[in-house]
Amino acid sequence: MRTLPDKIDPDHWMRSVFSSRDACRGGVIKRQTRDIERIVGRDAFLREVERRGWQALENGRHFIICCNAQPIRRIRSGGSPARAGD
Secondary structure (H helix, E strand, O other): OOOOOOOOOHHHHHHHHHOOHHHHOOOEEEEEHHHHHHHOOHHHHHHHHHHOOOEEEEEOOEEEEEOOOOOOOOOOOOOOOOOOOO
């Protein structure tokens, strides 16, 4: 498992995340919640997502960022049982 250095520049990290190939193409990126909270802070990260007009989802230990303004629709395969929290 890869570990993060003790000190990462928050601005550099955020620029790097939001200039990734997938982000620039309007795709989806995923980052661990603990990394976001440790490096830039949840509020700052979500403000930047919102400023860009994007959407973020949180699931378990991850943020999933949709790097576009398209609607998000939750789908489930037919016949699968509902899970806790649905």
